[in-house]
Amino acid sequence: MSEKIQVSGGTALSEEDIRSGNIFVTEDSLDCAYAWDMGVAIKRYLAELKEGRIIATECRKCKRIMLPPRLFCELCFIPCNSWRYVKDTGTINTFSICHVHWDASRIKEGEDPHLPAVIEIDGASDGMGIMHILGEVEPEKIKIGMKVKAVWKPKAKRTGSITDIKYFKPL
Amino acid sequence: MGILEKITRNVDNRYWDPGVGAFPVKNRYTAGVAGQRFFEKIKEDGNIIGTRCEACEITYVPARLYCERCFKRLEEKDWVDVGTEGIIHSFTVVHKTLEGETKEKPTLLAAIQFADGMLIHRMGECKEEEVYIGMKVTAHFKAKPKRKGGINDIDYFKPL
Amino acid sequence: MRKVAIVGAGLTKFVRRALETPKELSFEATKTALDSCGLSLDDIDCVAHGSAPDAFDGIHQKGEYLADGCGGWNKPTMRVYVGGATGVHAVVHGWHHVASGMFDICLVVCEEKMSNAMPHAQGFFLTIFDAITERALHPNLLWIFALEMNRYMERYGYTKEDMALAAVNNKRNGLLHPSSQFKDEITVEDVLNSETMAYPVSRLDVSPVSDGAAAVVLAAEPVARRLTDKPVWIEGVGWTLDTAYWATRDLYYPRYLDKAARMAYEMAGIREPDKQINIAEPYDPFDYKALHHMEGLQLSPRGKTVELLRDGHFARDGNLPMCPSGGLLGVGNPIAAAGVMKICELFWQLRGEAGERQVPGDPRLGVAQAWGDLMQVSSVVVTGI
Amino acid sequence: MSKRVAIVGIGCSGFRTTSTDLSYREMIFEAATKCYEDAGGIHPQSIDSFVASSEDFMEGISIADEYVPDQLGAVLKPVQSIAGDSLQGLASALMQIKTGQQSIVATSAFSKVSNLSHYEKVAAYATDPAYIRPLKEHPYFIAGLEMNRYLHESFSTREQCARVVMKNRYNALSNPRAVYGAKVTLEDVTCAEPVSEPLGQFDISGHLDGAIVILLASEEKALEMTANPVWIKGVGWATDTPNLDSRREGLGGALYAKLAADKAYEMANIKSPVNEIDFAEIDDTFSYKELQHLEALQMCGFGEAGKLLEMGCFEPGGDLPVNVSGGSLGAGYLHEANGLQKVMETALQLRGEAGKNQLAGVETGLAFAWRGIPTATGTAVVLSNRL
Known part of the structure; x- marks a missing residue:
């Protein structure tokens, strides 16, 4: 059994090589x-989030109440035009306790970790979750299956964004 | 909706990405194995070099690590000095900025042939109406201490 | 259906920061693959290349930019793209080129230069989330892995220690790989003690950010037989994309892979994958993914994978070696290139040319898989000798 | 290679300079619905595989292929994205059918270019980061260099380029899918604001939003599904080199078009393109490109396109009608969906469904798309309504 694997190229640089100016780089x-x-x-x-409500659409064929709402059912492939309000409570399907920011920098000492979760919203069809974050909870106490409720921004501060819900907290 | 129903009033239906730019990260590019040496030559010696593939009878400028036509690895012996004088292959007068705005002063850009390759750069010390395809030009380099190892170490090209 | 074989393979080293430009990395892998089967660029009919997001290399229309480095000068070149699954999918795409009868010899090349993204490639992953309904939450890539991992562990009662076993297995295998970015063996304790990034994901659960390229040469049957006496046949291909509304799926089971694997097995005529397949290269950017994917590949019963791993079933000398290459965890993760690296591994293993890493017992059938997007896509290639 | 493949369904939506009424998902859903209905009302569950064409930076999304499946009805189906022109996507769909693993494949692309604040910057991001980008110039300077060199080598004139604009925008007036239809004069074009001389504002096709979905099927399925299949006789694609400095024919040539067409003609068994092709929808992203491409596609000799244009050869009533739909200059430029727009217009002509623009008695048409600045990649497709 002879080793015939051929590997070529891939010249490793260090960050110092580049900082020193000896290795030329351009930035953009x-x-x-x-x-x-x-x-x-x-x-x-x-628009409904701005009013403090969560709205979904229902497919008239498969009867799924879909979140986020969509103008078509991707499975039945028909347009749908039935709007349904759903609750602002739900169940944690899964969660994480995240110690890094979006750009991979670590959160600072004393700063609270981010608590992303997939929350299955009550009133939507089974398994219809949205990604959001959790708050007012000790990270160690979060459990999959936990019931949670949306904490809304004050009405005046809502902008029509998913962040009009500040976070979900345990019920 | 969608097909059944449509928005017919022109209202603000757009959601802007928060902050400036949707890709909030920078890119940093090395010049590469061949580019490193190409720019070193410009920076240190104020000269332009290419690499030659003998089999394909082509000299690449800027220099390459490989011949794109036959995939021969271009080696030490294949590096050739092509000098600082080239011939205008084509030119254009650019009136728009990268932002799409109209420039106050248009830029004269040229594709300048060196051996079988080309450098694209600004023209200087000449007027728009003086430039022609086939014109001989030479590189005007920045002062040596100001060179950083990049294409802008050449300030511009000027008529010979 | 026209038979297609892999006849050559080549890799660069996988490194954190490469001097080479993306084109030059592609050249190195492509040239090596061509040399491995004695072909020149003139012999190549077309190039099917792949690369993950343009944002890493930082080049719009990256496929065009890479074309000459992939051997595409004056040739048909086409870049395929399915996020993290691109590497294995590029081989599926190359198979399309040859199996369609339109080309006889096709180069498949994948490249990624993640160090071009500053300060860290992860920043760009913000932009994979839904622009309106998710990005405002400032998510990062780790979130989705952590969410999936947590759900997977909870569903079957797996522990972090269980998951770490996969990291240890793969990283140990990778120490023998000539492209590997790593030198040191790690233990389960090392994984558990490494800093938590996004619970349950710790630093050593994750594959590194890498630069690198990989290439294989595909040929139609008569050509393949002429080129080598050991062609490695592409027996089956499958690929599937699930809904982009990822939070509406239960993440504990990779149904996108289930379907893709069944598609590939059906084409390959495989009825009992766990018994028939000798080598598995599941996609392992995170340790749990290797196990999760073994289940999706139908190579391990759901919820029993850790047991089998502990029993040595997936060790190099076990019944079904898992990631004998070392995988992404053990070799490195230049995204699309890592997928092709897995195909290269099957090529060398099935030909008995994997040297120190050779799995015993003359393996005859292998499967490689890659995964990507919003936990959504899988591509699967089954190879045999 | 015996397996024949046909276009069996066509659908589009949008085709406006802005499309704030629909999200890209809704726009594609509309195009897909129309396409599937056009193909006899097929449910996407019966479609074997899907191909989309997209580029991340055009969408502002990394890994934009994530968002392909839902609006096409492709959930849990084989779906792939081609980071290239949608004609390459069509070619990939064709290859999939020819393998025998798939019988019906949908191909799609869309443009939401109106959502970008600076398209120029995105195009500039496609240029070489070491040699070109540090110049910090508007990327259309490449078109300026190309046009100048092309005019120099071919002895074509600035005015002939302007006449391309006049022709295509006039043709667009009678195409309901075209938004840049206008009667423009020579002076309108030649005296327009310069962008990168000799290239002026009106030599550049305008941006367009829109989505196109086209359904392909194997011969067996096509004959079951539709009474008017349009057969894909040949397809070819090629890249010259991405490096501006080493193109085989310098900056004045369009070698990629010749290489792509050679392959497509060979596959379609076309020996004399001029005689065997009845009309063409070919890339006119910039005015000079139409002339340059006509020559590279062997529709006329080198340096002849401008003169033939002046003689009216490429008018709807001429020997070889070119861009009867209005082309990109008249209809608008759909970026990644550009190629599918060319195919759609060609196929509609061959089905006799081109309305006011319908040409009489056409059997074989050519669609050709280029990848745009700064690339040297093109794809050619020969279509026919005869098996």
Whole structure:
């Protein structure tokens, strides 16, 4: 059994090599902003969040109450136009206790960890979860299956965004 | 909706990404094995080098690690000095900035042939109407202490 | 259906920060793969290449940029893209090129230069989430892994220690791989003691950020037989994408992989994958994913994978070696290139050319898999000799 | 290679300069619904595989392929994305059918370019980071260099390029899917604001939002599904080199178009493209590109396209009607969906469904798309309504 594996290239550099200026680099960033067309479904979803309500759509064929709301049922492949309010309570399907920020930098000493979770919203079909964060809870006490409720921003501070819900806290 | 029903009033239906730019991270690029040496030559010696593939009879400028036509690895002996004088292959007058705004002063850019390759760069010390395809030009380098190892170590090209 | 074989393979070293440009990395892997089967660029009909998000290399239309480094000069080149599953999928895509009868010899090349993303590649992962309904929460990539891992562990009562076993297994295997980014063996304790990033994910549960490239050469049957006396046949391919509404799926089981694997097995005529397959290269960017994917690949009963792992079933000398290459955890994770690295491993293992890493017992059938997007996509390739 | 493949369904939506009424998901759902209905009302559950074409930075999403399945009805189905022009996506779909593993494959692409604050910056991000980007120039300078060199080598004129714009925008007036239809004069084009001389504002096709879904099927399925299949006779794609400095024919050529067409013609068994192709929808992202591409696609000799254009050869009533739909200059430029737009217009002509723009008695058409600045990649497809 002869080793015939061929490997070539992949010259490792250190950060020092680059900082010293001996290895030439160019830097750039894509300074382009994006304005996403929300469309009918998400526009209404956000508008309702601003009012302190969560809205879903129902498929007339499979009867799934879908969250986030959509204008079509991706399984039946038909348009849907039945709006359904769902509750602002739900069940934790899964969660994490996260010690790094979105850019991979570690949270500082004393700073609270982020508590992302998938929350199955009451009133939507089984398993219809959304990603959000948890609050007013000791991280060690979070359990899968725990019931939670949305904590809304004060009405004046809501902007029509998913962050109009500050977080979900244990019921 | 969607098909059944549509938004017919022109209201603000857009959601902007929070902050400036949706890709809030930088990119940093090495010049690579060949590029490192290419820029070193510009920085240290104020000269331009390429790499030659004897089999394909082509000299690449900027220099390459490999011949893209036959995939021969271009080695030590394949590095060739192509000098600082080239010929204009094409040119253009750019009137828009990278932001899409109209420039106060348009830029004269040229693709300048060196051996079988090209460098694309600004033209200087000449007027727009003087430039022509086939014109001989030479590189005007930045002062040595100001060179950092990049294409902008050449300030511009000027008529020979 | 036209038979297609892998006839050559090549890799770069996987490193944290490469001097080479993305093109140059691609060249190194491609050249090595060509040399391994004695072909020149003139012999190549087309290039099927792959690379994950443009944001890492920092180049829009990255496929075009990479084309010459992948041997695409004056040739048909096409870049395929299914997030983290791109590596294995690029081979599926190459198979499309040849099995369709349109080309006889196809280069498959994948490259990733994650060190081009500053300060850390993870920052770009913010932009994989839904622009309107999720990004405002400032999520990071670890969230989705952590959420999936937690759900998986909870469902079957697995512990963090159980998961760490996979990291230890793969990293140990990887020490023997010439492309590996690592030198040191780790223990379960090391994994458990490494800092928590996003519970239950700790630092050593995760594969590293890497630069690298990998390539294989595919050929149609008659050509393959002429080129080598040991062609490694592509017996089955499968790929599936699940809904983008990822939070509406229960994450404990990778149903996207279940379907993709069944598609590939059906094509390969495999009825009992756990008995018939000799080598598995499941996608393992995180340790739990290796186990999760073994279940999705139908190579381990749901919820019994840790037991089998503890019993040595998935060790290099076990019944069904898991990630004998070392996988992403053991070799490194230049995303798309890591997927092709897994295919390279099957190629060398099935030909008996894996040297120190060779699994015993003349393996005849192997499966490689990659996974990506929002825990959503899988591509599967079954190879045999 | 005996397996024949046909287009059996076509659907589109959007096709406006902005599309704030629909999210990209809703827009694609609409296009997909129309396409599946066009194919006899097929449910996506019966479609074997799906191919989308997209580029991350155009969508502002990394790994944009994540968001493909739902609006196409492709959940838990084989789905792949091609990071390239949608004609390459079509080629991938075709190859999948030819393997025999799939029988019906949907291919889709969309543009929401109106959502970008600076398309220029995205295009600039495609240029080489060491040699080009540090110049910090508007990326269309590459088109300026190409146009100048092309005019120099081919002896074509600035005015001939302007006439391409006049023709295509006029053609667009009678195409309901085209938004840049207008009667423009030579002076309108030549005196327009310069962008990168000799390239002016009106030499550049305008941005367009829109989604297109096209369904392909094997011969057996196609004959079951539709009475008017459009057969894909040949397809070819090629990249010259991504390096501006080492293109085989310099900056004035479009070798990629020739290489792509050679392959497509060979597959379609076309010996004399001029005689065997009745009309063409070819890339006109920039005015000079139409002329350059016509020559590279062997629709005429080198340096002849401009003169033939002036003689009216490429008008709807001419010998070889080119971009009767209005092309990108007249209809708008759909970025990644550009190629599918060309295929759609070609296929509608071959089905006799091109409305006011319908050409009489056409059997074989050519669709060709280029990847845009700064690339040297193109894809050609030969379509016919005869098996």
